[in-house]
């Protein structure tokens with residue numbers, strides 16, 4: 001009888017945390033002890049009611065906030081206790097973010113918005129030196145998300161779905177390992193939301209982009225590989241995803 005030796009598999013990202021917010025003298029526990037792991041290439045949905053702590057969980061994972069107790073790990077190494085500068089760099093290199101309200105800069109064109117991550121990452125001189133290559137890369141990404149015909153438009157000239165596509169291109173410009181999506185279809189009608197989900201699913205399938213998506217919409221959540229649910233500050237496995 002042959003025995004299979006199971007190698008311990010390191011998760012791409014893990015989190016085991018508790019987090020409260022202070023309101024006056026009161027401490028309000030949001031995450032009471034949450035354990036979450038994601039493997040490379042997974043597409044995971046986190047569902048839960050409004051106020052259940054979904055955004056908080058995503059912010060902790062993406063180093064936008066710090067846990068009170070516990071830790072956040074990347075490839076098995078703790079990252080939440082690194083010096084601020086290292087955390088900024090990791091956030092910029094490892095994580096891409098998209099949000100319900102897109103957070104595009106209104107005074108910049110679509111193409112310029114997509115260039116923001118490389119402008120942040122590089123010195124002014126390096127950015128200037130490589131600007132042509134960066135612009136080409138940004139255009140390619142905008143083509144990929146179906147916005148190749150909107151390069152010089154301002155965000156205010158785009159539909160909601162187009163704004164989210166621009167935000168996705170911007171997130172991809174940083175070449176992230178993990179895309180953190182906070183209610184990415186929350187402000188879109190059902191049809192446009194489905195199109196954005198199709199785009200996310202194809203990025204996951206074709207580029208092995210790991211995606212962690214927060215949503216309160218179960219039908220949207222079903223499109224991921226796995227669903228977890230946040231309730232009363234804890235995380236539980238939820239139903240069967242596609």
Ligand code: ADP
Pocket residue numbers: 021022030048049050051052053054055056057
């Ligand atoms: P969700 O994204 O599931 O709607 P959130 O993570 O945004 O939930 O918020 C969870 C709870 O934490 C809410 O009660 C919210 O009011 C509170 N909260 C979130 N961020 C802060 C903050 N920066 N300061 C104080 N309370 C906060």
Ligand code: MG
Pocket residue numbers: 054055056182
């Ligand atoms: Mg939220």
